[in-house]
Amino acid sequence: MYIKRLNKNFSLLDNMLVAHKGIYGTQIFRDDIAPNTFESCKMAIDNGIPFECDVRNTKDNCAVLAHDNYVEYEGSKIKINKYTYQDLVDMLGDDAPTRLEDVLKYNNGKVPIIVDAKEAHIFYSKYRDNIAIALNYYARKGEILLQSFNPFFMLSMREHLEGVLTGQLICRGKTLLDSFRAPKSVAYLYERIISLVCFIARTDVIVMENHTDEKWHKRARLFISEKESKRVMTAKEKLQENLAKSRRFFSSLADKIQLKLVKFAHDLTNKPVMAFTIHDESEFNSMENLYIRTYIVDYSEKGTKEYISKIKKYQGKSKIK
Numbered sequence: 001m002y003i004k005r006l007n008k009n010f011s012l013l014d015n016m017l018v019a020h021k022g023i024y025g026t027q028i029f030r031d032d033i034a035p036n037t038f039e040s041c042k043m044a045i046d047n048g049i050p051f052e053c054d055v056r057n058t059k060d061n062c063a064v065l066a067h068d069n070y071v072e073y074e075g076s077k078i079k080i081n082k083y084t085y086q087d088l089v090d091m092l093g094d095d096a097p098t099r100l101e102d103v104l105k106y107n108n109g110k111v112p113i114i115v116d117a118k119e120a121h122i123f124y125s126k127y128r129d130n131i132a133i134a135l136n137y138y139a140r141k142g143e144i145l146l147q148s149f150n151p152f153f154m155l156s157m158r159e160h161l162e163g164v165l166t167g168q169l170i171c172r173g174k175t176l177l178d179s180f181r182a183p184k185s186v187a188y189l190y191e192r193i194i195s196l197v198c199f200i201a202r203t204d205v206i207v208m209e210n211h212t213d214e215k216w217h218k219r220a221r222l223f224i225s226e227k228e229s230k231r232v233m234t235a236k237e238k239l240q241e242n243l244a245k246s247r248r249f250f251s252s253l254a255d256k257i258q259l260k261l262v263k264f265a266h267d268l269t270n271k272p273v274m275a276f277t278i279h280d281e282s283e284f285n286s287m288e289n290l291y292i293r294t295y296i297v298d299y300s301e302k303g304t305k306e307y308i309s310k311i312k313k314y315q316g317k318s319k320i321k
Contacts, residue, residue, distance in 0.1 A: 109142025151198035
């Protein structure tokens with residue numbers, strides 16, 4: 001197996017905090033800024049803070065900032081990849097998604113950027129090529145990391161990037177096995193193993209979901225009666241409750257296996273591990289003593305002076321006003 005090694009030093013991998021979707025919706029800065037917009041990225045850039053942004057593909061293969069695959073228009077949801085960029089501008093005006101290249105151009109190497117390719121289909125060759133050209137150009141000026149949930153997309157992208165870090169996201173999500181109604185714990189574990197194998201072989205960084213997040217511990221739904229007055233469960237309800245407990249057990253087991261696999265991959269390759277998304281200081285404190293090197297945090301839900309001071313401490317920044 002060919003294991004790719006980092007060939008240059010990146011400050012992005014040195015105990016740094018990265019703003020999730022830019023800086024938005026926080027009173028410390030401006031609470032009227034939406035995530036994944038030019039303004040949220042500009043706010044991070046102007047304050048010297050590295051940030052992450054999500055990117056999708058338009059019909060004419062223009063990379064735009066968006067987390068979901070649709071935008072709201074006149075009360076309806078329209079899919080971004082069904083329209084050209086100009087179509088979106090004509091319909092939405094100033095609310096049209098921001099082009100990735102506009103953000104890269106404004107940043108021009110000032111702060112490290114993480115680009116999360118959401119439209120990560122291995123057959124979108126023009127989308128892949130356009131992103132690669134833009135990232136390669138601006139990687140000469142500063143630090144850029146491209147990441148995706150799709151390990152096969154990352155394998156195809158790696159051959160087209162120069163001086164750009166690559167990251168494999170490890171997270172629960174819909175997998176091929178879900179289509180066959182396989183137990184989600186099995187499907188998720190399958191997805192993680194495939195992603196870890198691809199990370200070990202080709203990508204520079206592994207980006208792991210925050211395991212302190214509440215959703216890691218509450219995966220299965222209880223299908224018991226919600227009526228408080230019904231104190232005696234039927235046989236069917238008891239069976240459903242036992243099934244729910246089994247699901248929680250196997251989900252928890254899959255979580256523990258993932259953490260061990262990530263640690264094993266880290267020890268084997270000595271490649272960095274990043275964590276997303278950290279929602280508050282307590283989650284950060286619970287993870288900072290692990291082998292995590294970089295944390296993607298959600299600034300929009302913080303607003304505490306203590307958390308901002310911690311960000312300053314770990315980034316060595318003093319430009320936050």
